[in-house]
Amino acid sequence: MxxxxxxxxxxxxxxxxxxxxxxxxxxxxxxxxxxxxxxxxxxxxxxxxxxxxxxxxxxxEAANTIAFLSGMYRGGFDRLIESTFHEIRRGAMVSQEQSAAPQPDTTAGKASFLKPLRIFRVPKQEQSS
Structure with missing residues (x-):
């Protein structure tokens, strides 16, 4: 081989x-x-x-990341994962350098993408009745 x-x-x-x-x-x-x-x-x-x-x-590590995202999707975080893929389709890039500590976006139900490091915010989960 x-x-x-x-x-x-x-x-x-x-x-x-x-x-x-x-x-x-x-x-x-x-x-x-x-x-x-x-x-x-x-x-x-x-x-x-x-x-x-x-x-x-x-x-x-790449396989671990995919497994983690898959588990989150199946575990009720589908909105976060869909938002993440939306940002990927838009061309989001992740910088491996972090400058001053960024403040996360507080938009509920969406992943927060900040520069230079993209940060995800887990949306508040709705309670089942």
Missing amino acids: NAPVQGRYKDRNFFEKTVMLDGSGFTSCAFARCTMIYSGGEIPSLSGCRFDDCAWQFGG
Whole structure:
């Protein structure tokens, strides 16, 4: 079996490779029938790349985050998760640097996204009658 691909590449073609995305950078590369794996490490850079019949897998901390969000959604925090995905669709970016302590938005029922670090506020849960 071939060693996984990881690192910085430009104008390369990859076929049936396992690609470790954490900390890697790919510019104008083509991937065909590859397995793309992100494990929650340093955010990869993918610029101008093409993907044909690739599988995407999440391991480690990334898998834990997805499991946590899934559990929250099923556990009654669906409004928070939907709000989070709304912000992702809008292009929300998370900065890994935090400046002065931001004050959370008090909008009920929505995730609060503040700059430079995005902060989530858990909405008040309605009581069942």
